Each structure stands twice: as C-alpha cells, then as structure tokens.
Amino acid sequence: MKKTGILLIFFLFLFGCNSTPTNHTTSQSTIEDIDSSEVFFNSDLFFNISDTYDPFIYVEEAIVIEKLYINKIEKDISHLHFESHYIYFNQNLLKALEPGLLEVYVLTNLGYIQIDLELVDNNQPYIITDKNVTYIYNEDVKFLIETFGKGISSISADGNIDEDSYHFEGNQLLIKHDYINQKISDNPERTNIIIIITINYNNNTFISFLNIIIED
Secondary structure, eight states: OHHHHHHHHHHHHHHHHHSOOOOOOOOOOBOOOOOGGGEEEEEEEEEETTOOSOOEEEOSSOOOEEEEEETTEEEOGGGEEEETTEEEEOHHHHHTSOSEEEEEEEEETTEEEEEEEEEEOOOSOEEOSOSEEEOOTTOOEEEEEEOTTOOOSEEEESBOOOGGGEEEETTEEEEOHHHHHHHHHHOTTOOEEEEEEEEEETTEEEEEEEEEEOOO
16 A cells, blocks of 8 residues: 555656646637627727827716726726716827728716727828717817818818807817707707818818707
8 A cells, every 4th residue: 555655646747747737828808799788888989199189988877997908808997087078098009000891899877888990090180079969068179180280271060150169189089968958048949069160281172061960
C-alpha cells in the first residue's frame, strides 16, 4: 500500500508539472440578434473620425444606461454619458473603430436603443446628429453640424424664421422653444417644422433639411 501511495503521488506531481497553464485571458462579451420588440427607440448617428468633439443622439425618455454593444461586441459604458435627454459618445472610442456602417445597441432600463452609426473620414460638411428630433415642450431643440469652420450660410423654415429664433455657435444649432411654441400656436394641427440650412464650402453649396417632430 505504501508503494502504491508513493507512486500515485509521484504521477500526480509529474502530471501537474507538465500540464498546460490555464489561459486567463477574458474574451469580449457579445450578444446575439436582438428582437425588434426589445427596441424602444431608433436613431441615426453620423461621425467623421477627424472631428474633435463627442457626438450625441437625442432620447425623449429619461434612461439609465446599462450596456453598450457595437457590432454585437460589448464596450465599456464609461464611453457614454447621458444628460438632459442626450446620449454623448466618447470621440476616442469612435476614432478607434474602422469607418463604415456600424450597428450600435445601448441597453437601458427601458429596453434597447438601436443606433445606425456611420463613421466616415472626409472633410465635407454634414449633419452629425439625427435630422429628425421630437420636440419636448419648452425645451430648445439641438442639432450638431460639422461646417469645418465655415458656419451656416443661411437658415430658413417652412415659414419665416428670424435670427432671434435660433442660435449657432461652434458646431451647435439651437432652435429656440419660443419659436416652436409660436408655430404650434399659429397652427395647432401642425405635426412638424422643417428647418433648411445651407453651408458654403470650397465653392460648393451644401443644403440639409432638419425635421422637428411635434407630437400631441
């Protein structure tokens, strides 16, 4: 029995010494396809990797961010910041990704937010945020626009809009709530307001249409 015990200990020791070390590398968490019934909000986001700001999307509801997935791979939620109906994306996260169309899901306490993210690498003016924004009563509507320092050449609407009705600074355009409220008062059946902006850049004129959605 003593010899058997000694041999057993010897073989266990030999096996342990020659076994392959355990690999402790943790792989990134992924998700499977998400059912559309789990998505409560959709949005678009456009970002140029040469830009130097944090792009954002607008969300009508108050939310708590729980997880972030880009092309089904989980990313640290510290790259996101939610404040006053806006989810801000850390620009450094986006710049580390390959340009193209990306599928983004943000898991919140209300369900998933689905974002169609387009990353580009060019120097033409464009609208960064979603062009369709739902109006919240008595809150200014915000759009983010990349003009590469050229500013907005002109702004108009489906009806007159004067300089006191909006404010553009840096790359942020604010449509003031007083203007929107007046439009609603003039026509209570109105369901949206179209804002038209033009940008002159390198002898070209870029025209974009922004849609402010008015709900009951």
